[in-house]
Amino acid sequence: SQKIEQNSEALNIQEGKTATLTCNYTNYSPAYLQWYRQDPGRGPVFLLLIRENEKEKRKERLKVTFDTTLKQSLFHITASQPADSATYLCALDFSGGSYIPTFGRGTSLIVHP
Amino acid sequence: DGGITQSPKYLFRKEGQNVTLSCEQNLNHDAMYWYRQDPGQGLRLIYYSQIVNDFQKGDIAEGYSVSREKKESFPLTVTSAQKNPTAFYLCASTTGEGNSNQPQHFGDGTRLSIL
Secondary structure (H helix, E strand, O other): OOOEEEOOOOEEEEOOOOEEEEEEEOOOOOOEEEEEEEOOOOOOEEEEEEEOOOOEEEEOOEEEEEEOOOOEEEEEEOOOOHHHOEEEEEEEEOOOOOOOEEEOOOEEEEEEO | OOOEEEEOOEEEEOOOOOEEEEEEEOOOOOEEEEEEEOOOOOEEEEEEEEEOOEEEEOOOOOOEEEOOOEOOEOOEEEOOOOOOOOEEEEEEEEOOOOOOOOOOEEOOOEEEEEO
16 A cells, blocks of 8 residues: 655754755655645645656745655755744645545654744 | 635534534535544545535545535534544545646644543
8 A cells, every 4th residue: 555654753953944854655656746734723734736747846935856766755945934833744646636645644843943 | 715614623522422523615626525633643534525416435434424415515424433533623625627636725623522
């Protein structure tokens, strides 16, 4: 079965540094990968989508890479701020076009002032 | 503004009781989903519906039921058969059109606890 792995340990960084979060998956590569942000007690909010034929995607301070050889996506937040502190989830669609993403358990990011 | 509304925010269930969680969207989305989130775990799919009057079981459907009588509404009933219902329940929707791989829009969840 498909498996998504995100680091269960929280990532602690200083304000202004670049945060890098990892999403690894097993078996065959999905057509696309999404990243979401989730704050405590709230629903996830969509951030970025990257397709299998795209190596990199950027949006403001966010950057996502997708390496189908390594079966890995990296999510970067540059010039991080305390307001970036949240849990970040990656999601992949293994359903073959039925739009049913499988979510990782997320990694908590804590940005210290 | 368009969005997804879940209610109530907190819900308590007694032994042997069925409870229903509401999910309403005004995004004109075709597809709707219910997920369960437990501490330290990812979102697990309970049920999904890609069109009115049709829905499919997800990975953990046992002890739950849904209906999709209207495009805007996708209520989830947690039945007494669900022995471990304490969790954070999230409803989501997406356009699901073509192969556009649209993102999911989420509500702010309902936290269900057992009395």
